[in-house]
Amino acid sequence: MLYPMSPKVVELKRKLESFMDRHIYPNEERFYREAEELGPWKVYPVVEELKPLARAEGLWNLFLPESGHGAGLTNLEYAPLCEVMGRSHLAPEVFNCSAPDTGNMEVLERYGSEKDKERWLQPLLAGEIRSCFAMTEPAVASSDATNIESSIVRDGDHYVINGRKWYTTNATDPRCKICIFMGKTDPDNPDRHRQQSMILVPMDTPGIEVKRPLPVFGFYGVPDRASEVIFTNVRVPRENMLLGEGRGFEIAQGRLGPGRIHHCMRLIGLAERTLEKMCRRVRSRVAFGKPVSEQTVTQERIAESRIMIEQARLLTLNAAYAMDTVGNKVAKAEIAMIKVAVPNMACQVIDWAIQAHGGGGTSNDFGLTQAYATARLLRLADGPDEVHRNQIARFELKKYSNA
Template structure:
């Protein structure tokens, strides 16, 4: 199987790289400064300034596969483009390709009604609003999503929602207008995977309270706007339920597959950037009479980093190809494998890059601390390593039974 990009993708790569060089990399320091000074409750102006430029350049909504609303790219075609965006925390939102909006837009495209798409998908695709995904809860082990306790109770033409969520990315963003929430409509169903449903909750609905931003390794607002949210007697129309009662896990499977592979694509770009910084820094610093790059341990780490990145990229491209050809459900093993392999790889490469930078690597001056924080978080987000390894192991053992 050849994973060489098509002429269409090669052209998009050139345009995307040119945009990154002209607009993204020169504004990264400003982005960090705005995130630190304005915090997670404010819009970061640099993002809004660059979004119209990305639209004008035709580099907008590249992520949405199998839809006339997107660029018409497959997962495999999108992979190298997403990797380029992943080199900078500023880039994904500028191109309207950032989480959790991408996953939420795919949910609305696949499972929403025409009314849902008109009210929420169209402004999301236009970059006019943002969204959040409310699944994880503080009072239960959310690695087992059947533990979700949030109640979605039918009351005539409405559903009443009560629950406590956290790590609800984007909820503190003032542009966040809609949440996709997972809760239980049928807690007594003997099939634990048919108890849950997903429902659309406008953020201005009475009873929705964004309690606080959550720091990610001490960072607020970047690399992630993690948030804690309480839903207290929140009433939304029954028509806001997605697909039907008891189909929450079905939707989650459709949403989290693309979300996981997008995270991995971006992580490969982040690891490439870290390796680049490691090489440049170690070549420019002299210790014990010779450049750090010529110290044996550094050369070995650079070599190992290149090997690990290439392995992770090939595995991710294979997963993307499988998603395109056999579907997300059948490709669950490949998706689980990259979800374990790629963030672990990126965290190791970034850790070595920090070491090569010396004490400065632990500051915010080189972007490595933000990068490490995100890579470490992704060993938990969208399912922890342990859950994915357990699934991979069971699927492997099934071959011998």
């Protein structure tokens, strides 16, 4: 292997795969049923039942690379484990490794005060509460985050917050207790990247209205609990400001780098699982006198899927290695490349699997529609393809600025 796994990771992966076989895959049907029947405003009992089992086996908070609270893994070491978890929508939260909590915990770990860590980080690490991240807004093109219009205005010892956010993941979860909110503290600053700040907002603060859940391709609660939230004259203490006024973009870059690579790691696992489903399906079906697996078009799609998954995995491992060795800021190009490549790869593999399953592939019976919703969403979440492609092109063109 180009990036060999350490004995520690090999053992964690073995334990993780065993847990998936014993507890995750057998409960997937129940998970999807609970998500559909209970909806995005409720806690899904199956998730809460499995969390103590995962924690008892030491499969908890594996994502934290620089903290004494997790397994102490690097991004490169975490990658194969995150891929295993990504094979099922049920798995990440069971191991306390799901978005947006992972990113929010990393923000609190890096930028929160000791008081913030005690009040919010500790219960998040324990899986006792959940959190949300309020950045995207419906009134502006939020692919350019400098467009964000929500306001954070200083008023004595408090800040007053006003804004309308959407795709605020987790906000409908009754356990969601804390929000990381991005808005403008200095809208007239000539440096558009110094206008924004991030602040901690307890979800029980007066003036917060979780207006509605937002479906993703008709799914509520799976793949996530996307929500619209309105903040009206929400007052929070000035010490809730993270890092200082005007440093929202700095925090965002520290948060979104790991978030983007985790999404890609999970998507590779989802694509692997999808390819397995496709292969099993085509070997069991006969059309026009021979197994579908012997149709040339099917074989071509299986071969292309394998090639694309392997390419995406190597590109993601390369990004993880770069993040570990030179840091997130220097590894921006590598992170941007996987954020384009991996969701597009997953969309294609899942689309071929849907085709191989015939009409059944468009139902919810095989998990393919849920998988496609996840992959397609991630061509937009944490920055759309177009933004990342432009960034990659700028990095490439900069090499020839003196040519």
